[in-house]
Amino acid sequence: MKLLAMASLAFLLGAAACTGRDAAATASDERAKAPLTEVTIASANGRHVFRVEVADTPEKQQRGLMYRTDIPKDGGMLFAPYPPDGGGPREASFWMKNTPSPLDIIFIRPDGTIARIAENTVPFSEAQVPSGEPVSAVLELNGGRSAELGIAEGDKVSWNK
Known part of the structure; x- marks a missing residue:
């Protein structure tokens, strides 16, 4: 036995x-x-360009950047459209389960402006990170990158749709 x-x-x-x-x-x-796209954020101190993966299906959006430790400095993931079912903008809630790297989670309104930035989210946390209002896209970048570049709420985000 x-x-x-x-x-x-x-x-x-x-x-x-x-x-x-x-x-x-x-x-x-x-x-x-994963398909890649360029995302540009126009902030008070200039334009910032990121080359990010696109999570455009429910499966890709569910996995996100889980298990990833090699996110390029100007890389990340764009969840667009959010949600992928085409139901229109709605409140979003993300978490860091199985995500070993801290991220900045940028919630983007339908007009392309930044609604909220959740900076340096805690790796592996299952705490919900809410958008606070309806959004149509979400951008995840390396943790601290938004503050480093001076990206702020209200800045304009654009990408090839």
């Missing part, structure tokens, strides 16, 4: 380790296939 229990434990530990590697491999595979 003890041998069976040890064998079961070894199997479970091996399966858990594979799951972590599989999740990271899946994230890497998805990144390789």
Whole structure:
């Protein structure tokens, strides 16, 4: 019985380790296939251009930047349209589950202005990060990047739609 229990434990530990590697491999595979777009933010101190992945399906939006540790300095992910079902702008709520890198989550109104910036969100947190009002897109950047560049609420965001 003890041998069976040890064998079961070894199997479970091996399966858990594979799951972590599989999740990271899946994230890497998805990144390789993800379409990219340029996002420009016009702020008081100039234009800032980011080359980001586009999460334009429910599956991509659900995964987001989970498991990612290699986000380029001027990279990130654009959730557009948000939500992907075409139901029009609505309040959004994001979390950092399975996300090892701090992010700035930028909530974008239908007119393209920034409604809210949740700066340096806590890695792996399951706390909800709400938009506070209806939005039509969300941009995730490396944590602290918004403050570093002087990006603020009210700034204008544009991209190829």
